[in-house]
Amino acid sequence: MPQKSTNTIRKTKRKTKKNFINIIKVSKKYSLGEVLVKALDNVTVSINRGEIVSIVGPSGSGKTTLLNLIGALDYIDSGTITIDGQELSKLGDRELSFVRRETIGYVFQNFNLLEEINAEKNIEMPLILSKKPKEERKKRVEELLSAVGLLERRNHKPDQLSGGEQQRVSIARALANDPEIILADEPTGNLDSSTGERILKLLIDLSKKNNKTLVYVTHDNEQAILAQRQLIMNDGTIIKDFSI
Numbered sequence: 001m002p003q004k005s006t007n008t009i010r011k012t013k014r015k016t017k018k019n020f021i022n023i024i025k026v027s028k029k030y031s032l033g034e035v036l037v038k039a040l041d042n043v044t045v046s047i048n049r050g051e052i053v054s055i056v057g058p059s060g061s062g063k064t065t066l067l068n069l070i071g072a073l074d075y076i077d078s079g080t081i082t083i084d085g086q087e088l089s090k091l092g093d094r095e096l097s098f099v100r101r102e103t104i105g106y107v108f109q110n111f112n113l114l115e116e117i118n119a120e121k122n123i124e125m126p127l128i129l130s131k132k133p134k135e136e137r138k139k140r141v142e143e144l145l146s147a148v149g150l151l152e153r154r155n156h157k158p159d160q161l162s163g164g165e166q167q168r169v170s171i172a173r174a175l176a177n178d179p180e181i182i183l184a185d186e187p188t189g190n191l192d193s194s195t196g197e198r199i200l201k202l203l204i205d206l207s208k209k210n211n212k213t214l215v216y217v218t219h220d221n222e223q224a225i226l227a228q229r230q231l232i233m234n235d236g237t238i239i240k241d242f243s244i
Contacts, residue, residue, distance in 0.1 A: 020049040020213060021070060021181070026079035027236075028065055039065040041236040042079070049084075049180070052204055053215045054224040057233035063217045064185055066233070070215065071104050071183045072096045083181070101130060105174030107184035107203065107216075111166045113158040119169045120145065120154040126176040144172035147206060164195040171203055175210070182207055184216035188223060200226060 028040040040062045047053055055063045068074045069081060072088055081088045083103065091099065100106075113122050123144055127137040145151045148168040158166050167187060174182055184203060188196030200216070200223050207214040218224050225244050232240040 017049045019046040020051075020084055021047040021215075022080075022082045023066075023070070024080045026066075026069065026081060027077050028062075028069065028074070029077055038236050040069070043236070043238055044079075045231065045238055045241065047213060047215065049213055050208075050211045051213055052207060052226075052228045053213075053231060054227035054229070055215065055217045055231045055233060056219065056221065056224045061233040062236040063233055065236075067183050067185050067215065067217055070181070071106055072100050073106075101126065102177050103180050105177070105179040105182045105212075107167070107170050107174045107182065107187045109186040109189040111158065111163075111170045111190075113166055113169060113173075115158050118155050118157050119150055119161065119165075122158070122169055123172045123176055126173060130177055140176060141172075144175060147175075148172045148202065162195075163191050164199055167191065167199050168202065171199070171206065175206065175212075178210075180213060182212050182214045184214070186217055186219070188218070188220070193220075196220070197223065 023043060023045050026040055026043045027038070030037045030039055043062070043066065055066065057063050065074070069076055076089060083099070088096065088099070114125065117125075120141055124137050124141050127140060132140070142151075145154050148171055150165060150168055150172070153161060153165060156165075158169070161169065170187075174184075182203070187203060188200050191199060200218075203216070204214065204226055206212070214227075216227070224230055227244060229241070229243050231238050
């Protein structure tokens with residue numbers, strides 16, 4: 001029964017364009033010693049299918065917290081988050097695991113690649129976890145290596161790749177299971193400015209080409225305006241929301 005519930009997100013994914021990700025009056029608090037920090041304060045925002053959205057704001061404004069809650073990596077204290085009508089807080093652990101694996105792809109600032117295996121195997125890992133057949137995995141990895149321009153670097157381990165190449169592997173891995181949503185937390189934070197711009201443009205281009213919903217966090221205003229829409233956060237709230 002749980003499996004059937006989460007599959008609803010996948011089976012109905014072409015039906016709803018507006019309010020694909022719906023966040024209503026969401027709050028989240030953290031304890032830092034004896035201090036209670038309000039990371040998000042009654043946040044309400046909707047994101048449409050296929051939309052490219054950047055989130056900016058000072059450190060501690062709630063950007064990463066919001067991204068992690070959308071990605072089902074953390075739990076809300078109050079409010080609701082739905083993806084294509086499916087409320088995340090009503091899902092069990094097994095269902096949330098399915099959503100994280102099949103519906104959402106995550107690109108991390110620190111790449112988070114497995115150091116002991118090569119680029120090809122890193123990209124293949126989500127497909128293995130999803131129990132995809134070997135031939136299907138091989139074909140998909142080949143497609144992704146080509147898409148990010150790393151066919152000739154497929155056998156290199158992370159420590160044999162540049163930062164930009166590692167992030168391209170991370171992007172390919174995030175796309176492996178053909179997720180509906182790509183979330184990227186400071187995806188260029190560990191790269192120089194020119195490499196970072198190329199990587200972000202690649203991520204945006206791939207998202208547009210494959211009709212993915214992309215939400216990314218950045219401190220760089222030049223990179224933020226590459227999105228279609230921008231959310232500006234401060235003190236746990238969205239203080240501005242506008243199209244670019």
